[in-house]
Amino acid sequence: MMKALLFYGAYDVRLEERPIPKLVDQTDVIVKTTSAALCGSELHRYRGHSKANMKPGYVCGHEGIGVIHEKGSEVKNFAVGDRVIVPFLTSCNECFNCKRGVHGRCKKGRNFGGLTLDGSQAQYFLAPMADAILYRLPKELEGGELAILMTDIFPTGFNGAKQAFIDTPQDQWKDMSIAVIGCGPVALCAIISALEYGPARIFAVDSVVSRLKAAEELGCIAINFKEVDAVAKIREATDNNGVHAVIEGVGMSPALKTAYDIVCPGGKISSFGVHNGELPFTAADCYNKDVHIKFGRCPLRVVFHDALTTLIRNRELIERMKFIDLVVPELDESFADALKRFECGELNKVVFKPNGPSA
Template sequence: MECWFCLHGYTNRCIRGKSFGSLGFDGGQAEYVRVPFADGTLQRAPTTVDDSLLIMMCDIFPTGYYGANRAIQYFESQSHELDTINADTPMFQLQELKDCVFVCLGCGPVGLCSILTCLTKKVGKVFAVDAVDDRLAEAERWGAIPLKLGRDDIKAKILEATDGRGADAVIELVGNAPALKSAFELVRPAGCISSIGFHQGEVPFTAFEAYAKNLNINMGRAPARRVFNDALDVLVANSDKVREFVTHKLPVSEAAKGYEIFEKQQARKVVLVF
């Protein structure tokens, strides 16, 4: 690690960083790859976890973990701040994670990783929002409360669960304007939006609306290397739950088919093998 951002833990903003499989860096689906700056990026794989699960640590699990943990850290920091204020004269009631209501918008592979992180970290209630029954069923098996797009009145359900306030935090994992707008509408005043969806358009609410709601908003890609060890601990602790996360293993010659069935939401995670 050499650049200022990497040395300070912002590995997602490395000035020399590139992504495998991008236009500027080949090798995303190669059997072997050459890894630049390997001393700051590679991590020894544990022998207790199947390789097909460790593939998730390349991207989706650290990303899902980061999205959830940014919201979790917000409330942990608030509790610490209030605890300091209350040391001599109690003034405010602390809100602990076990009393928080989180909403995860999007239950694809990254969304399920976020949901699992929230549940592992003991968030009080976790609502899972998606349009795909299989995804919602998996989230429900883990302990989340499923809400289906087009069937449930999601905003009414969240308001009912929070005495009309809105969710304490919304983790947005879809990456489009309607999802981010929904996050804004579901979160309570002085709440938190953690958005790790890959947005490419305008933000669907104004600066004044965010100001008027006193929102804490975090957006952007995950610093995967920085959160890697903590995310791996969550994965290992839940290896029995994610054992069926990889639904298809295909030869690399059938990569196009893998993309097709994933696009049609007929697969959770596809692994290509040589």
Template sequence: MAIQTMNAVVFRGPFNISVERKAKPQIKQQTDAIVRVKSAGICGSELHMYRGHQKTGTGHIMGHEFVGTVEQVGGKVIDFQPGDSVVAIFSPVCMKCWYCVRGLTNRCVEGTAFGTQQLDGGQAEFVRVPFADGTLQRVPPELDDRLLIMMCDIFPTGYYGASRAIEGLCNQLESPLTSKSKLLFDQTIVVLGCGPVGICAIATILSKGVRRIYAVDSVEDRLKEAEQLGATSLKLGQDDIEETIMAVTDGRGADAVVEVVGNQDALRSAFNLLRPCGILSSVGFHQSELPFTGLDCYLKNITVNFGRVPVRTVFNDALECLKQNEAKLKTYVSHELDLKDASEGFAMFAQHKARKVILRV
């Protein structure tokens, strides 16, 4: 029997994305499923690889955001069958290891990510999905693909960054003198970075009842989007961010900062903007020294959260939150291209010419 082939978006090196014929994936483990892809997103985190900042081999299929239909399942897949409409999360989860059982699915011992040397991604006609019962999620039929794509990574990531900040504030706002919801209403939260994840964080914070949100970025279009959601925008290099935040908080600083940028300047800025006992929720990918000392942290009494979202664990709550923001976010995807135009899609996204790109298969 001849090997079946398919179109797929292949990484050939920095700034070199090509659409090629690749072998159609096969079931390897009894817990695998094969999914026929309908739409696949290009995610900001793929740009690290695209720009050559993240060293990696070549030849793998890109993409960790995809929705589609189950084509085939292995013998041990229980929850899905061919024909089911599904959305995948960016990293397979076994749901059996020490971490998964405790909800720490971001640390699954089997964890790898789609669209890497370890695992071909979803920017293709078909994709093999390991641990299908954990990795795939049934999709609510009423939700548009353009919103669903956000559920693979960016919405849960923004949701997680925002939730950790709000959870931290809720834990600390213990007062016999006034109610917790009143206190939360009065909080001031800054979101540093208004790319897709930042926008999702802003939507979450608003849904949780916080009203004073400041959105910081240098890209005009992103700030407009943040404003439309209900945040007050502050432009890097133009507005005096620290002065503004201090002024609106009577000199205290923000109650929490959600940092989604992933560099030292952003992290230092987050620290400076915080009030004493504030919460710094960082979902940015940091690779440098921390730009604050032990004394800084002690004197400011801060809580700092770092790292990656357990998508599987927060999926349902994040989905509810996304639905609440459906009207505001449904136009968020700015470009829908055919899979064969993936190279153009990566280029325009990397140049900030597209807010969010989806590839139609």
């Protein structure tokens, strides 16, 4: 048996004993979890805002790293004992969508910690299609907890930044003004990635003072939308033109509305927030501003290598910024307090050590 955190409904996650998972297909592995993180995108469901995945009784968590404990006979690229990074969702690398680099919408794709696939917040979890999804833990990330960022938030932030710049010729990057709406952990990863493109300035919009301070430490112009009118402030600072690109990581309609209001004509909105609501603008609004919008899930497989090298280059900075502000040394009832503090925004990133602190 093993310990696991199970989702039972809004504000109802329980620590329970579960059988250690067994291989289903010969392309699967069983991972013994060394670290499993809480992610902001889990909060939509935890708060009952998301209608998807509300059925009770599955293991939470889509961010996990660990050691291969058991493998199916058809797994060629990995061996028992290998330390691996497990991306937040599975992708086959072979279907119509994967072949075009849209791995986030793999036809066989399943999210860890959802209705169809148990997650990583347990002592063991099953990872299907192991050869297609796993990454070996790189030497540079052994020890410490930064590797968990590569399961989701760093590639997602990296891709959010990449989308903000790729439509603009490189010689114009240095003249670009960028805004980032929401300064949570993923957005900070986006800011760190965006800085490598060398834009003229980055406005960072949030209302949580500690997050704004972190953005400011990275060189951003921090704007607290509870204290000032963020739209007016950014428009004024850009001679009423607006910014060239907006990176939106909140996943709520008002954030998207702000993005629309501050983007310049012909500009880009790069949205990686997990949205559950309506668009706060019309097709006519989009036409009238010639606005480009990129939504959706990060195709982690496409950006993994570049995101990893960016993370490694910025490793000291990321460590200094204390992205991970709580490491829970085991899976016990203290999870409830950690989850509560994470939910109210007191903690940025929580990592559980389901098999003990030294695993």
